[in-house]
Amino acid sequence: MKLFEKLIYSILSSKIKKTIVFVLIFASLIGTIMMLPTKMVLAKMLPGKSANTYSIYVNTPTGSSVEQTKSITQCVTGILRHEKYITNMEVYLGQGAPLNYAGLVKGSAFKRGENVAEMVINLTDKHKREEKSYDMVHRLRPVIQKKCQNLIPGTHIKMIQMPAGPPTLASIVVELYNHNIHDDRKMAKRIAKVLKSTKGLVDVDIMEDDIYNRFSIIINKNKVLRSGLSIEQINKILYLAFQGVEVTVKNSPDTPDQIPLFEVLSGKTKKLKKFSKNELLAKLSSLKLMNKRGMMIPLSEVVSIKEVKSKPSIMQKDLRRMTNITAETDEVSQVYPLIDARDKIIKEFSKDYYIKKESIANFTHMFDLHLTNKKTGEKFDLVWNGEMKVTLDTFRDLGLAFIAALVLIFLLLVVYYESFRISGIILFGSFLSIIGVIFGHWVMNLFTRDTFYLTATSLIGFIALMGISSRNSLLLIDFAKSLMKKGIEKREAIAVAAATRAKPIMLTAAAIILASILLAGDPIFGGLGVALIFGTIAAVIVSLIFVPILMDNTKAI
Numbered sequence: 001m002k003l004f005e006k007l008i009y010s011i012l013s014s015k016i017k018k019t020i021v022f023v024l025i026f027a028s029l030i031g032t033i034m035m036l037p038t039k040m041v042l043a044k045m046l047p048g049k050s051a052n053t054y055s056i057y058v059n060t061p062t063g064s065s066v067e068q069t070k071s072i073t074q075c076v077t078g079i080l081r082h083e084k085y086i087t088n089m090e091v092y093l094g095q096g097a098p099l100n101y102a103g104l105v106k107g108s109a110f111k112r113g114e115n116v117a118e119m120v121i122n123l124t125d126k127h128k129r130e131e132k133s134y135d136m137v138h139r140l141r142p143v144i145q146k147k148c149q150n151l152i153p154g155t156h157i158k159m160i161q162m163p164a165g166p167p168t169l170a171s172i173v174v175e176l177y178n179h180n181i182h183d184d185r186k187m188a189k190r191i192a193k194v195l196k197s198t199k200g201l202v203d204v205d206i207m208e209d210d211i212y213n214r215f216s217i218i219i220n221k222n223k224v225l226r227s228g229l230s231i232e233q234i235n236k237i238l239y240l241a242f243q244g245v246e247v248t249v250k251n252s253p254d255t256p257d258q259i260p261l262f263e264v265l266s267g268k269t270k271k272l273k274k275f276s277k278n279e280l281l282a283k284l285s286s287l288k289l290m291n292k293r294g295m296m297i298p299l300s301e302v303v304s305i306k307e308v309k310s311k312p313s314i315m316q317k318d319l320r321r322m323t324n325i326t327a328e329t330d331e332v333s334q335v336y337p338l339i340d341a342r343d344k345i346i347k348e349f350s351k352d353y354y355i356k357k358e359s360i361a362n363f364t365h366m367f368d369l370h371l372t373n374k375k376t377g378e379k380f381d382l383v384w385n386g387e388m389k390v391t392l393d394t395f396r397d398l399g400l401a402f403i404a405a406l407v408l409i410f411l412l413l414v415v416y417y418e419s420f421r422i423s424g425i426i427l428f429g430s431f432l433s434i435i436g437v438i439f440g441h442w443v444m445n446l447f448t449r450d451t452f453y454l455t456a457t458s459l460i461g462f463i464a465l466m467g468i469s470s471r472n473s474l475l476l477i478d479f480a481k482s483l484m485k486k487g488i489e490k491r492e493a494i495a496v497a498a499a500t501r502a503k504p505i506m507l508t509a510a511a512i513i514l515a516s517i518l519l520a521g522d523p524i525f526g527g528l529g530v531a532l533i534f535g536t537i538a539a540v541i542v543s544l545i546f547v548p549i550l551m552d553n554t555k556a557i
Helices: 002-013 015-033 066-080 135-149 180-194 223-227 231-242 275-287 333-350 387-417 420-431 434-447 456-485 490-520 528-553
Strands: 055-060 086-095 112-123 156-161 172-177 202-209 213-219 245-250 259-263 288-290 296-298 301-307 321-328 354-357 369-373 379-385
Touching: 002 015, 002 528, 015 301, 015 434, 015 528, 055 066, 055 135, 066 112, 066 135, 066 528, 135 156, 156 321, 172 180, 172 333, 172 387, 180 202, 180 321, 180 333, 180 379, 202 223, 213 231, 213 275, 223 490, 231 245, 231 288, 275 301, 333 354, 333 369, 333 379, 333 387, 354 528, 387 420, 387 456, 420 456, 420 528, 434 456, 434 528, 456 490, 456 528, 490 528
Parallel strands: none
Antiparallel strands: 055 112, 055 156, 086 112, 172 321, 172 379, 202 321, 213 301, 245 259, 288 296, 354 369, 369 379
């Protein structure tokens, strides 16, 4: 420790050495902070989580038959059955799968219709396989979409993983608000096109029903009365021909409820060879009903056929009409694709629209855009939601917690030392531990196969470091002041204090580092462990070398 004492004393006695230390510290601070905008260190809410299951959502065009949807799921299962880590697959046609963590928000419970299906893919235990679930999804997604989506044009196949944090509708969600349904659809398609062209975004989809042609069968009540038939007869034969009717029930000792038995025409019989009015009319002509006189009346004689447009569902939020455009991220943080997509939207739409950006003061909505058509004056609001919104909310709350921690520590120090300068030295020295936090994530990224993100747990570790770092500076200042009261010269007292307190400071740091090693290997709390390990190392260096220089330069000590 005598050598360290001499080192600190020589630094304090030389203006050149002091300047060198100042330059190195501030260069390190600026350099590490610049790692964020230069993308040397990437930020994300939470890293990917390897699970024992994932889901596949299949959406064929609205109006598709269950047979068409089934053909897509059969194509997917045909690819997946050759995967060695898949134990079994569950296919739910026309409905959502039983609710899981992700399905609560993604609306699995509300999926009904012949054009939807959900597949649950179960894997071997994550501890017994080499490939992680998100790596498998990343590898299989382009293969499945390329081979199966084109079977029926307009089909969307999305691969959904269990979220590591709070479940959201998608990684990136654009909420488009407008009152005109036709203009809304055109705008949604343009936005979806931009998202598809953005690197890192996959599974882009517009959450709205397709408008398609359909046939409406209208019963002519006057003809029904004159023919001696009844409306009930006509309804039953229509259900029998195209859907099926319940004819009786069956009792079973294995279930408390009666089991309904349905009668329905064979699939080949009820299918139309082609979508046309004449084909449907021919089908109805083959369906005959007996009237009260015993005569057989073709169904086509008492009904008329009209080709109409389908009526899409209307989505609303906060009493405003809305359309969701969703996209998932493919093993990347959602922050950077969002920024790229937003810049592309501004560039492309600025030709036809006046674009107003949200104020940065409104932190959680600062990416939102307000568009006004230059010709018609029609307005659109683009609100960014999904995991990105959760990330902004989390970082805002953690930022406020960090500011609150700084203020409280500063006030306590002012009350204790009765000096703003000493309190500022301690606080500034503690803040410099961020150098180790960011640098540590960059180092870990070099030695890990997956991207090592700066996450919300990393920021929690940084906030915790503020108290640890402050304690180191308190030990130095208090001991130096006690030595000065005994008549020891200021610089010598600071050097002796740094050398004497170096051992307990390092032992405390070693205990923190060893305890944090277990956290560093966790997929979710790894950021917290790395922040504590490298932040503690930085805090020790700053408190033993830089803080003594600040102490020497203030007259408050």
